Amino acid sequence: MKGRFFGVGVGPGDPELITLKGHRVLGGVQVVCSPRSAADRESIALSIAGRFTGEGCEIMELVFPMSRDGEALERRWLEAAGKIGSRLEQGKDVAFVTLGDPGLYSTYAYLVEKLRVLHPEVEIETIPGVAAFLACAAARNTPLAQGQEKLAVVPAPGNPADLHLALQNFENVVLMKVARNYDQVVQVLEDLHLKDKAFFASRCGLEGSFATDDLDSLLGQEKDYFSMLIVKRGGR
Numbered sequence: 001m002k003g004r005f006f007g008v009g010v011g012p013g014d015p016e017l018i019t020l021k022g023h024r025v026l027g028g029v030q031v032v033c034s035p036r037s038a039a040d041r042e043s044i045a046l047s048i049a050g051r052f053t054g055e056g057c058e059i060m061e062l063v064f065p066m067s068r069d070g071e072a073l074e075r076r077w078l079e080a081a082g083k084i085g086s087r088l089e090q091g092k093d094v095a096f097v098t099l100g101d102p103g104l105y106s107t108y109a110y111l112v113e114k115l116r117v118l119h120p121e122v123e124i125e126t127i128p129g130v131a132a133f134l135a136c137a138a139a140r141n142t143p144l145a146q147g148q149e150k151l152a153v154v155p156a157p158g159n160p161a162d163l164h165l166a167l168q169n170f171e172n173v174v175l176m177k178v179a180r181n182y183d184q185v186v187q188v189l190e191d192l193h194l195k196d197k198a199f200f201a202s203r204c205g206l207e208g209s210f211a212t213d214d215l216d217s218l219l220g221q222e223k224d225y226f227s228m229l230i231v232k233r234g235g236r
């Protein structure tokens with residue numbers, strides 16, 4: 001096995017937010033693979049990475065459906081690791097690109113786990129990226145945490161008790177993947193008198209980018225998957 005495997009965070013959407021190292025690695029690998037949730041859905045990570053790939057670079061798109069079926073997902077990850085392994089065996093360097101950072105709620109972690117089992121000898125390098133929550137806060141020039149404050153980053157819980165716990169124990173809370181539970185989350189914020197201490201941000205750095213403090217105006221509406229709420233008990 002001669003090829004190396006890289007995980008490259010391409011940042012949240014603005015192509016200028018890729019790191020110099022990510023840029024350099026993408027320009028040097030022979031294969032770039034990118035996740036997408038359905039065969040007919042564009043991979044945003046790839047649309048960013050595509051600007052930086054070298055001539056003749058092979059693009060390998062891997063479909064990972066948004067599913068909670070553990071066995072089906074395991075099969076997909078193994079299949080994907082097998083495909084990547086075949087290129088590494090040919091001596092090709094492969095980069096797996098991920099939106100934001102590869103270590104934050106990314107398929108990359110599962111792939112690395114499978115690759116380590118199938119090809120323990122492979123050299124792996126993870127190149128961090130700007131996580132979306134950092135970009136959402138920066139876009140408003142809002143600090144995420146100051147002094148002794150704590151910061152929690154959690155997937156928006158469907159269960160109000162879990163959300164209460166996070167909001168009571170942390171001064172600042174990033175609620176990722178909020179699209180599905182938005183109305184319930186806003187209700188909890190209202191119950192805790194925190195509704196005017198939060199802001200909503202969607203598609204930061206991407207086409208259709210949108211942010212607002214008026215959480216009520218979005219109730220009952222469908223949200224883009226790339227959306228989050230940031231709650232700052234000390235005020236937004």
Ligand SMILES: C[S@@+](CC[C@H](N)C(=O)[O-])C[C@H]1O[C@@H](n2cnc3c(N)ncnc32)[C@H](O)[C@@H]1O
Pocket residue numbers: 012013098099100101102103104105106130131132133136175176177178201202203204205206225226227228
């Ligand atoms: C599977 S997680 C991926 C997180 C990513 N690896 C990161 O470092 O930001 C997907 C969630 O990240 C958030 N997200 C990703 N990109 C975003 C963007 N451009 N604007 C707002 N939220 C985004 C949303 O909460 C979305 O539901």
